[in-house]
Amino acid sequence: MPHGDITHIDIPVSNTEQAIAFYHRLFGWEIAEIPGFEGYPMWRAPNQVSGGGLAPRGEGFTQPRSYVEVDSIEETLAKVAELGGTVVMDKQPISETSWWAIFTDADGNTIGLYEGVTDAG
Structure with a gap:
């Protein structure tokens, strides 16, 4: 996916089995x-992309929380700070x-960043 594409959306759930159904x-x-991702069931939409x-x-x-794919998390987080946003969590593997x-952006919206390639099976 190119820089700037939304690549993933996490949905918070209290009851995983109920949410799956x-x-x-x-x-x-x-x-x-x-x-490798036990306890974190992943969903795929019928379009096989989302x-x-x-x-x-x-x-x-x-x-x-939506995740946006970027070429460099470090460079993007630097821009976040320049533009008035706040880093909530630094780059993690x-x-x-x-x-x-x-x-978070200046309005308090929380956004995730993603960099790399993940083999999710």
């Missing part, structure tokens, strides 16, 4: 845990070839 029946999403995960709801994660980070 709900979103599968509502939208037809295929939802499954993937080896997708995301069902993540545990918790403090600071109560609304869906997902795998050996992929990373993520979180920031």
Whole structure:
């Protein structure tokens, strides 16, 4: 995906099994845990492009969060600060070839960043 594309959406859930059944029946999403990502079932839309995960709801994660693919998380976080946003979580590894980070914009919207390639099976 090119720099700037939305690549993933996490949905916070309190009851994973209930959420899996709900979103599968509502939208037809295929939802499954993937080896290496246990406890984090991932969904894929029927278009086979859109997708995301069902993540545990918790403090600071109560609304869906979109992730935008970027060429460089470090450069993007530097721009976030220049433009009046706030870094919530610095670059963290997902795998050996992929990373993520979180920031808020000047209006307090929380957005995730993604860099790299993740083999999710």
